[in-house]
Amino acid sequence: MDKYQFLIGLAVLTFATGLAGVVIRRNLMVVVMCVEVMLNSVVLAFVVFAARSGTLEGAAMAFFLYIAAACEIAVAMAIVVMLVERRGSLDIAADPELKG
Amino acid sequence: MISDVLIAVFAVMAFAFALLVVVLRQPMRAALALIAHMVCLAAIFACLEVHVVALFQVLIYVGAVMVFMVYAIMLLDDRDASYTQVFSRWSLPAVIAVGVLVVALGAILLPWTPAVPATRGTSPFSFPAFSVEFMKHYWFHFEVASILLVVGVVAAWAVIAERR
Numbered sequence: 001m002d003k004y005q006f007l008i009g010l011a012v013l014t015f016a017t018g019l020a021g022v023v024i025r026r027n028l029m030v031v032v033m034c035v036e037v038m039l040n041s042v043v044l045a046f047v048v049f050a051a052r053s054g055t056l057e058g059a060a061m062a063f064f065l066y067i068a069a070a071c072e073i074a075v076a077m078a079i080v081v082m083l084v085e086r087r088g089s090l091d092i093a094a095d096p097e098l099k100g
Numbered sequence: 101m102i103s104d105v106l107i108a109v110f111a112v113m114a115f116a117f118a119l120l121v122v123v124l125r126q127p128m129r130a131a132l133a134l135i136a137h138m139v140c141l142a143a144i145f146a147c148l149e150v151h152v153v154a155l156f157q158v159l160i161y162v163g164a165v166m167v168f169m170v171y172a173i174m175l176l177d178d179r180d181a182s183y184t185q186v187f188s189r190w191s192l193p194a195v196i197a198v199g200v201l202v203v204a205l206g207a208i209l210l211p212w213t214p215a216v217p218a219t220r221g222t223s224p225f226s227f228p229a230f231s232v233e234f235m236k237h238y239w240f241h242f243e244v245a246s247i248l249l250v251v252g253v254v255a256a257w258a259v260i261a262e263r264r
Contacts, residue, residue: 003107005210007144010111012205014118014137016198021122023194027182029127029173033134036165037118040141043153051148056224056233060241062153063234066160067245071252073165077172078259084176090127091182 007048015041028083028090032076039069103147110147114140125186127173135166149223152230 001009014037021034043062050058080090087094117137124130138161145154188194224233235242 001210003104007107007111007148008209009206010115012202012209013115016202016205017115017118017122019201020194020198023198024187024191025122025182026185026188027127029169029176030121030130030182033121033127033130033169036134036161036169037121037137040138040161043157044141044144047145047148047150047153050153050225051150054224056230056237059150059153059225059230060234060238063156064241064245066156067248069165070160071248071255073168074252074256075259077168078256080172081176082259082262089180089182090176091180093188094181 004048004052008045011041011045011048014038014044026092028080028092031092032073032080035076036069036073039065039072107144107147110140110143114144125183128170131166131170131173134169135162138162138166150225151223152225152227155227 018034018037018041021037022031025031025034043065046058046062046065048058050056050062084090114137117133117140120133121130121137124133138157142154142157142162145151145157224230
């Protein structure tokens with residue numbers, strides 16, 4: 001196993017860790033953070049592919065992912081603030097309108 | 101060789117901090133663990149000589165996104181049921197499902213044998229080289245991304261307007 005395969009394994013593990021956090025945590029802010037962990041693992045995979053192949057595409061994709069992450073966090077934080085002001089709690093279970 | 105050792109060290113730290121994000125009780129501590137996770141990833145990118153992405157990782161993620169998130173936590177941090185009961189009742193099925201996902205993804209991705217990179221004189225990931233090549237090939241995508249950012253700002257404003 002070379003370092004690139006090792007880092008792809010790390011990306012898989014961190015993606016799974018973030019996904020587990022999204023499913024099992026009850027705190028809304030921590031759920032958003034776990035989504036960020038998943039997004040970071042995707043960036044890691046793109047960068048590893050770019051570094052191994054020596055091409056620009058993976059790094060450019062990582063750049064666009066950062067833009068998507070910035071938009072995502074702006075909207076997510078606005079929604080979190082709205083939900084907390086409406087329900088008075090960061091607990092996901094406190095909001096019956098949220099499905100799943 | 102030193103970079104390989106550093107990559108291994110930072111990889112272990114990145115995974116440990118990702119685990120801490122999931123298990124820590126207080127959102128502020130989880131946010132600090134997430135910042136450490138992102139810094140470790142930036143160090144890995146630097147060890148891979150993809151300096152431009154390492155720079156973006158620190159500037160955009162740690163410098164902007166996480167500052168925003170920490171500010172929101174400080175604004176909202178109140179003690180509620182999610183502090184006393186940290187995990188949902190779906191924890192065990194979720195962990196089993198995620199374990200299956202890890203095995204499946206590992207089986208797909210780890211046998212990957214990448215193509216040998218073309219010989220190149222200078223690194224395409226230094227800031228000047230990346231900037232020139234990026235704007236040569238991705239200028240249109242860059243403009244579309246700026247529109248996406250504006251849409252994100254408008255969407256956040258619309259959510260806040262809905263609240264009022």
